[in-house]
Amino acid sequence: MGNTQSTVRYLAPASFAYDFAAQQYGLLSKPNMLDIHNRNLAAFSPYPYFIGAFFFPQQIFQLFWLWKLWKQDGNAQENAMMNKFAWVYSLGNVCIGTWMFFWNSNNLEVSNVFVIINTFAQLGYIATTLEPLDTRSTPNFLTHIVAKTFAGIGVLDLLHNTAAAYYVGVEPSSLVQVATGVGFAAAASMSDWILGSCLVYDLVALACGQHGGWSRLLGGYAAMAAGIVGFKNFF
Template identity: 90%
Template sequence: MGNTQSTVRYLAPASFAYDFIAQQYGIFSSPNMLDIHNRNLAAFSPYPYFIGAFFFPQQVFQLVWLWKLWKQDGNAQECAMMNKFAWVYSLGNFCIGTWMFFWNSDNLPVSNIFVIINTLAQVGYIATTLESLDTRSTPNFLTHIVAKTFAGIGVLDLLHNTAAAYYVGVEPSALVQVATGVGFAAAASVSDWIFGGCLVYDLVALACGQQGGWARLLGGYAAMTAGIVGFKNFFYPTWKAKKEGRYERVGDGGGVV
């Protein structure tokens, strides 16, 4: 336990620093991230500034969480939760930091390998390993925020990078359009409000980055996903509590993610 604490206290901040430095390289190099994005527009290319708008507040949450992790600020269960997630968190940062160098080299198929690893790791973790949300515990709540926002933006990264790597300029087929709606609806139906909110954000970013009927359909999917998340996490729990004559804190329970 002591070795694990010692390792992740250094590994997680180091991974954050690596990813942050790589992102700065991606922004200020020539060509930069946006140049590569504009060269490889595809059916799942989001409006690029949505990515920056997402990462700024997310990195603030990461820094607060890293401070808690460094101080081991919590009871034994809370610290164990943070330490366990820190391994997947670090993997994600190292993957995305490395992704940047291949993306800016316009080697999108290789960059996509790192996106796949990150997205599968983050989504897999919140679906199978992450403990139940407890909004009364700051370390627990911060871990959920960081883990689920990492997974949420990972879904967008995977759709974007895969399309840009292999399907530049290709219109989405009817099958892809239907599968997109079904996939997001299914994910929303098993999501809590944090990850579910990220899914809605992903769809809005995609809708704003596209044109015509596909953009309108993505916007409709965003509204549908928001409705599913809202019903599952707010309206249904409240209705159930009233029916049973009791009230529960939304988000305190389990759920898949």
């Protein structure tokens, strides 16, 4: 237990620093991440600035969580919860940091592998391992925020990178349009307000990044998902 605690106290911040440095590379290099986005527009390309708008507050929550992880000043259950999630958190940061190098080299098939690993790792963790939410506990609440925002934006990353890697310029078929609505409705019905809000955000980002009837349909899906999440969690 002591060795695990000591390891994650260093591993998690190191993974955060790696991911943050990779994101700066993605923004400042040429071509940058936006250039690659614009070269590979597809049916699940979001409005790119929604990613940045999500990234900043997510980093703030992660820094608070990392501070609590480092201090280990919660009770035994809270510390164990943070320490356990720290392994998946670190994996996610390594995946997304490494993703950036392949994305910026326009090697989207390989970058998609890292997105898949991260998204399924985060979703799998919150579905099977994450302890119930307790808003009275700061370590618990922060762990839920970090885990579910990581998973929520991971869904958007997966849709975006897969479409950009394999379906550039391809209009969504009727089957894809229906499956998108059904999939997000199902996910929203199983989500709490944290993950559910991220899914709604994903749909709004997609709607703003698309055009025509597909954009309007995605906007409708966003409203539908918001209604499902609101009804499930607040009524």
